[in-house]
Amino acid sequence: MISEKDFIPSNYTHSIEKGLYKWSAPSNIALVKYWGKKDHQIPANPSISFTLNNCKTLTSLAFEKKEGNDNFSFDLLFEGKPKEDFKPKIQKFFERIEQYLPFLKEYHFTINTENTFPHSSGIASSASGMAALAINLMSLEKELNPEMTEEHFFQKASFLARLGSGSACRSVKGNVVVWGNHNEIDGSSDLFGVEFPSKIHENFKNYQDTILLVDRGEKQVSSTVGHDLMHNHSYAERRFEQAHENLSKIKAILESGNLQEFIKIVESEALTLHAMMLTSMPYYILMKPNTLEIINRIWKFRNETNIPVCFTLDAGANVHVLYPENVREEVLELIKNELVGFCQNSQYICDEIGFGAKKL
Incomplete structure (x- = not known):
């Protein structure tokens, strides 16, 4: 059984001064809904969702080593322009995930994000936005620890995304994703989303969602x-x-x-x-x-x-x-x-x- 401690790194074998990554992450629509949560973004019940294809967030993460590591340091741009009212949410996210990504205070980050769907269109962008940011941060951790397996990379990205926005953990990997412990879903966890483990019937191939x-x-x-x-x-x-x-x-x-x-x-x-x-x-x-x-x-x-x-x-x-x-x-x-x-x-x-x- 995987626990939170499995996502705390012991040490890093490599170092990197600066770089840039860019990922897209989609929104998702739950079929069985999650409503109600416990402490630390743990769901009160399991959920399952279709991952979407076109409604997504595109996020680039530029980073550079900085002097001193007492505070988080980041600039946040939305569609290329500073977005000050988003910053408290990112600050809170960094505080939640610092123990799992201990390098966070060593770098200054420039986060540039945009959505493919209209802003304030009533489509939740927190799921796609937090998933995109989490997987960018994991790209940096993979540079610091190149031996990391692909499975751990995506699992931890989903785990981190959940700490930003619960449903974001269902936006990292897979076309149908389960989040929350369920006795019929192998590997299911309250800590991260997992790909639906069974073969999905042809009737659901390319299933459409018009919003x-x-x-x-x-x-x-x-x-x-x-x-x-x-x-x-x-x-x-x-x-x-x-x-x-x-x-x-x-x-x-x-x-x-x-x-x-x-x-x-x-x-x-x-x-x-x-x-x-x-x-x-x-x-x-x-x-x-x-x-x-x-x-x-x-x-x-x-x-x-x-x-x-x-x-x-x-x-x-x-x-x-x-x-x-x-x-x-x-x-x-x-x-x-x-x-x-x-x-x-x-x-x-x-x-x-x-x-x-x-x-x-």
């Missing part, structure tokens, strides 16, 4: 606050059990290719996530009227055509429309003819299953 941007505004309740509200939630324990049960079911579904059962689990998980918000204390609603309009129209279309299209939601108002590649034309027609009017500025993003981080 309907219902609301680009900032959420009135952040995910961090939402997770905390699960601590004394009346239905929390049963919800955590349900997530384990649904992960078992979706494991079998991904292996068998049963699209009707896939739809049931994925839509139920999305609505359960929002039910937890509706029944928190204080309670809150992140869905918008247009979210519900879209859901009802997807249901009507599916009932009339038998086309296996479904929706899922993150902790927000936007709708992820999931469907097999072979019905892409029909679903895009539905989106253009009926759903785009419920999107802010008629905006939507076409995406599909991807494979994780890439070195650029």
Whole structure:
């Protein structure tokens, strides 16, 4: 069983004065949702996600040895311009991971990051952003310790990403990723994401995700606050059990290719996530009227055509429309003819299953 101590390096065999790395890391969309966490970014229940392909963060990390090693030293640029309001989050991230990357105070870093999707589009960029930063930092550690195995490299990158943003650990490697201990998933861990260990049915190859941007505004309740509200939630324990049960079911579904059962689990998980918000204390609603309009129209279309299209939601108002590649034309027609009017500025993003981080 791997523990946190396995990610604390003993010593480095090489040194490096300065350099530059650049990686992209994708966003991801959970099928079984993680909602509620313990200390140190440990999830209260396991989750499983599709890695996306087009919605990603591109991050370069330039570094140079500096005088003194008392403080963290970094500049942060977003799309080439200084982004001061992001800096406290990076400072906090560095504080959390310093024991695992003891070289952090020895260098001055210049972090330059950009997203392929519109900023403030309501797509969570913390997962892709933290995954991209973590894997860049691991590239530096690999230079200091060239004997590091590829498995350890990606495992530790996922472990570090989790300490920046929980779901970021599912954005490092793999097309379907499990995070959290589950007795049917070999190697699963609360500490990092693992690639889905079984063969995935052809029905899910190139699965499509079209993201309907219902609301680009900032959420009135952040995910961090939402997770905390699960601590004394009346239905929390049963919800955590349900997530384990649904992960078992979706494991079998991904292996068998049963699209009707896939739809049931994925839509139920999305609505359960929002039910937890509706029944928190204080309670809150992140869905918008247009979210519900879209859901009802997807249901009507599916009932009339038998086309296996479904929706899922993150902790927000936007709708992820999931469907097999072979019905892409029909679903895009539905989106253009009926759903785009419920999107802010008629905006939507076409995406599909991807494979994780890439070195650029």
